Amino acid sequence: MSENTTTTAGDAVPAQRTATEPLMRVEGVAKHFPVKGGFPIKRTVGAVKAVDGVTFDVYPGESLGLVGESGCGKSTTGRLLTRLLEPTGGKITYRGQDITHASRKQLAPIRSEIQMIFQDPYASLNPRQTVGTIISGPMEINGINPPGGREKRVRELLEIVGLNPEHYNRFPHEFSGGQRQRIGVARALALEPKLIIADEPVSALDVSIQAQVVNLLQDLQRDLGIAFVFIAHDLAVVRHFSERVAVMYLGKVMEIADRDSLYKRPRHPYTHALLSAVPEADLDAGQRERIRLSGDVPSPINPPSGCRFRTRCWKAQDKCATEEPPLVQLSGNAEGHLTACHFPEEPTLEARDEDIVMDPALAAMEKDAH
Ligand SMILES: Nc1ncnc2c1ncn2[C@@H]1O[C@H](COP(=O)(O)OP(=O)(O)O)[C@@H](O)[C@H]1O
Numbered sequence: 261m262s263e264n265t266t267t268t269a270g271d272a273v274p275a276q277r278t279a280t281e282p283l284m285r286v287e288g289v290a291k292h293f294p295v296k297g298g299f300p301i302k303r304t305v306g307a308v309k310a311v312d313g314v315t316f317d318v319y320p321g322e323s324l325g326l327v328g329e330s331g332c333g334k335s336t337t338g339r340l341l342t343r344l345l346e347p348t349g350g351k352i353t354y355r356g357q358d359i360t361h362a363s364r365k366q367l368a369p370i371r372s373e374i375q376m377i378f379q380d381p382y383a384s385l386n387p388r389q390t391v392g393t394i395i396s397g398p399m400e401i402n403g404i405n406p407p408g409g410r411e412k413r414v415r416e417l418l419e420i421v422g423l424n425p426e427h428y429n430r431f432p433h434e435f436s437g438g439q440r441q442r443i444g445v446a447r448a449l450a451l452e453p454k455l456i457i458a459d460e461p462v463s464a465l466d467v468s469i470q471a472q473v474v475n476l477l478q479d480l481q482r483d484l485g486i487a488f489v490f491i492a493h494d495l496a497v498v499r500h501f502s503e504r505v506a507v508m509y510l511g512k513v514m515e516i517a518d519r520d521s522l523y524k525r526p527r528h529p530y531t532h533a534l535l536s537a538v539p540e541a542d543l544d545a546g547q548r549e550r551i552r553l554s555g556d557v558p559s560p561i562n563p564p565s566g567c568r569f570r571t572r573c574w575k576a577q578d579k580c581a582t583e584e585p586p587l588v589q590l591s592g593n594a595e596g597h598l599t600a601c602h603f604p605e606e607p608t609l610e611a612r613d614e615d616i617v618m619d620p621a622l623a624a625m626e627k628d629a630h
Pocket residue numbers: 293308309310328329330331332333334335336337560
């Protein structure tokens with residue numbers, strides 16, 4: 261990535277965006293799972309606030325990264341966007357239509373347009389079905405008969421995702437992990453979606469295979485104009501794939517920005533922490549400050565008052581316990597760069613690139629791409 265493209269990209273993207281209506285609008289969306297207790301009659305005694313008021317837009321053809329530690333509510337958010345789950349609060353609009361509480365019937369016409377790719381390519385494919393049956397499944401369910409028939413379309417899809425169309429009759433166990441994820445991608449593409457939610461699609465794969473699958477998804481996004489919400493716990497993968505990134509913590513968005521703005525001028529302490537969390541082996545002692553996040557993510561049943569990050573934040577003050585910081589644009593931030601913090605970090609102007617340790621395979625791939 262060349263340094264001098266930073267400002268142009270940062271200026272150009274929001275301008276483009278204002279000209280386009282968002283594909284999906286997520287406003288204060290929440291998902292609270294009831295916690296049952298008591299005997300003999302079980303009552304609701306509390307709630308897991310897995311997602312607790314997240315707001316962001318997804319624009320046509322863009323890739324939005326959704327990042328945060330395990331348990332922050334990323335998968336739940338993904339399932340809400342595809343409406344595999346129904347929100348307990350807030351509003352989801354897809355192409356202008358309120359789908360927050362839409363019934364199965366109401367969702368039917370748009371089901372095909374929003375697809376999901378799952379983390380585990382082993383669990384998400386039925387081992388007793390052939391690849392052909394798996395990939396044509398969504399066409400069958402939706403009664404779609406493409407010109408030339410479903411089998412022809414499946415063979416095309418296999419080719420698009422880099423698999424041999426002759427392997428139509430094989431079973432998932434005959435494929436490697438990376439190839440199985442390609443089958444999952446082909447299934448997601450079968451209905452020509454406008455939006456794909458990819459929930460940690462490469463986390464379960466070997467590093468070398470990760471790069472290939474990320475490359476494939478990136479090609480699809482560019483060539484087919486599909487919008488992606490790319491969920492990851494790893495900022496390195498998202499940096500490669502997403503033009504915009506939202507950082508989630510304990511059911512909330514802490515910071516959201518264009519890629520360059522987020523990686524080069526992060527303002528939220530949590531983003532700083534994620535950016536400096538690198539494998540032990542890569543530590544260059546004394547070269548740069550490392551932030552170590554101590555402790556685990558607190559329980560979403562009883563999240564900290566005020567700012568949810570305060571129990572792990574080195575900048576926390578009294579106000580952080582009593583007032584929840586709103587997600588706003590701070591002075592000095594690029595347009596669309598929003599941060600939820602009372603005492604944000606100074607924008608870091610020195611080369612942040614140095615701080616981001618990429619998987620070797622991804623780093624090599626990025627070099628090739630530029
Ligand atoms: N069906 C459910 N019932 C109760 N709690 C849930 C359910 N699904 C997820 N959770 C809880 O919600 C929180 C967020 O989970 P999840 O969305 O899977 O996070 P992530 O994908 O970021 O790791 C976790 O504490 C998880 O245990």
